[in-house]
Amino acid sequence: MTNDVLALYRRYFVDTGYERLGLFTLMAERFAGRRALYPGSFTHVTPAFVYPLTCFVDTDRRAARFFADPAVHDYVNRRKAYPEEPSIRFHRADYTQGFPEVEESFDLLISQYAGFVSQHCKRYLKRDGVLVVNNSHGDASMAWLDPEYALVAAINRRGERFNLVERDLASYFVPKRDIAVTREYIERTRRGVAYTRRANAFVFERIG
Numbered sequence: 001m002t003n004d005v006l007a008l009y010r011r012y013f014v015d016t017g018y019e020r021l022g023l024f025t026l027m028a029e030r031f032a033g034r035r036a037l038y039p040g041s042f043t044h045v046t047p048a049f050v051y052p053l054t055c056f057v058d059t060d061r062r063a064a065r066f067f068a069d070p071a072v073h074d075y076v077n078r079r080k081a082y083p084e085e086p087s088i089r090f091h092r093a094d095y096t097q098g099f100p101e102v103e104e105s106f107d108l109l110i111s112q113y114a115g116f117v118s119q120h121c122k123r124y125l126k127r128d129g130v131l132v133v134n135n136s137h138g139d140a141s142m143a144w145l146d147p148e149y150a151l152v153a154a155i156n157r158r159g160e161r162f163n164l165v166e167r168d169l170a171s172y173f174v175p176k177r178d179i180a181v182t183r184e185y186i187e188r189t190r191r192g193v194a195y196t197r198r199a200n201a202f203v204f205e206r207i208g
């Protein structure tokens with residue numbers, strides 16, 4: 001990786017030990033699917049190593065430059081785990097305002113540290129497609145409250161190793177404090193609620 005543009009991937013994700021390749025590999029192995037949508041991705045191109053069709057959305061100018069650079073496509077080609085040519089799309093857009101993709105066309109919706117992706121971008125996810133979401137901005141709490149999503153797994157992380165938990169899911173999302181966790185509360189605080197049992201991420205299926 002010598003190119004300046006790729007340095008944006010190395011600095012933020014490789015050097016920090018937080019590429020999360022294990023997370024996307026686990027998702028692809030456990031939940032069938034080939035098309036992934038990542039709103040608020042910045043330059044986190046890692047899902048393209050695992051999913052043959054990826055669509056990234058961000059307002060950031062550096063992300064737009066990154067995804068337009070052929071060096072990024074060459075890099076994905078070198079690291080991809082599937083035989084076909086990668087198809088990588090990028091929209092420089094505010095994901096709350098929508099972007100030109102077909103509704104209900106993605107198998108996986110990715111929400112990582114970028115606000116309420118689960119709500120604004122649900123319409124692009126297939127029914128029975130899955131959302132992988134962390135709770136740093138409260139988006140996992142939001143999905144938990146949403147009757148159109150069903151919790152199907154939690155994901156624990158140790159370094160770059162990720163493990164799926166599919167039992168005792170009822171023990172997640174129990175607040176530590178006696179507070180009423182509502183959509184309004186999460187929107188106001190924009191932070192994950194403190195729960196008695198934590199996980200690195202959660203998987204929800206779109207059921208509505």
Ligand SMILES: C[S@@+](CC[C@H](N)C(=O)[O-])C[C@H]1O[C@@H](n2cnc3c(N)ncnc32)[C@H](O)[C@@H]1O
Binds near residue numbers: 063
């Ligand atoms: C903290 S970074 C997280 C990047 C990446 N998801 C990760 O996990 O490393 C948040 C990114 O979300 C983008 N973002 C936040 N709100 C957005 C919106 N409404 N539309 C598009 N991008 C957004 C920001 O521009 C930024 O690049």
